[in-house]
Amino acid sequence: MMIGATSWQIRGTYLENVEHIKDQLEFCELLVYTWNKTTSDLLQKEIEKILELTNISVHLPTDNLENAKIAFDFFKDFECINMTLHPFVNFKKLADFYFTTMEDNKGASISIENLENDLFFDFVDYLKDESDNLLITMDYGHLLFEKRSISEFYKRFCDGIKEIHFHGADEKKAHIYPTKQEIADFKTFITKHPLLQNIPVCIELFKWGETSKLVRELKSSD
Numbered sequence: 001m002m003i004g005a006t007s008w009q010i011r012g013t014y015l016e017n018v019e020h021i022k023d024q025l026e027f028c029e030l031l032v033y034t035w036n037k038t039t040s041d042l043l044q045k046e047i048e049k050i051l052e053l054t055n056i057s058v059h060l061p062t063d064n065l066e067n068a069k070i071a072f073d074f075f076k077d078f079e080c081i082n083m084t085l086h087p088f089v090n091f092k093k094l095a096d097f098y099f100t101t102m103e104d105n106k107g108a109s110i111s112i113e114n115l116e117n118d119l120f121f122d123f124v125d126y127l128k129d130e131s132d133n134l135l136i137t138m139d140y141g142h143l144l145f146e147k148r149s150i151s152e153f154y155k156r157f158c159d160g161i162k163e164i165h166f167h168g169a170d171e172k173k174a175h176i177y178p179t180k181q182e183i184a185d186f187k188t189f190i191t192k193h194p195l196l197q198n199i200p201v202c203i204e205l206f207k208w209g210e211t212s213k214l215v216r217e218l219k220s221s222d
Contacts, residue, residue, distance in 0.1 A: 029084075030059065057200060059084045082137070082163045109135060113165070136160040141178075166178070166218075177213075
C-alpha cells in the first residue's frame, strides 16, 4: 500500500509540512484549496525543494473552476502522482475543462472526487456513457459518511480509480479517526482487490499525531 497524507499536519508552509512527515510517508497531497498571489508565490518558492523530498499529489482548488484551471497549469509542469478535482455545479463547464485538459495534456492525471453529497453522482449521470472515461479519486471516508456501499462504488468505478482518500466518519462528520472496524475493513478492501495494490492512499486527517498513528496501523500486519 502506497500511503501518503495531506499537507495540513502541522502549523506551517507546504515545505515545512513535507519536512515534518516525509520519513513516514511515500507521498504528500498538497492541499491547494484556492489560488491567489500568496499561494502562487509560496509554491513558486517551495516546489523544487518539496519535489526533492517527496512524491506529491495535488488537491486542486475547490472555490471555483477558474482557480482549479490556474493551479493545474502550474502543477502540470511538475511530476505529480495525481491531481484531485471536486465536481463543480456547472457540469457543462466542468466536463469541457476536464476532457479538453486531459486530451491536451497526455500523461496528466486529473481525477474527480466523490464528496459528502450527491454532486459527484449527479455529474456522472450528466455525463452518461462519457463517464466511462473519468478518472476517479475514491474518497472512502465520504462513502462511509453517506452510508453508501463501498463494494458497489468499487464495482462501478474500479477501472478509473487513481487515488484513494481514507478517513473515518460518523453520523455527524467525516475526516475523523477511523474505528478499529473501519481500519480492518479498509485493509481487507485493499487486499481483496489486486487493482488497488499500487493505488496511492492518502490519509485525510489533519493532525500529525492522528495521521502517524493511522499510518502505523495501516502498515501493521494485524
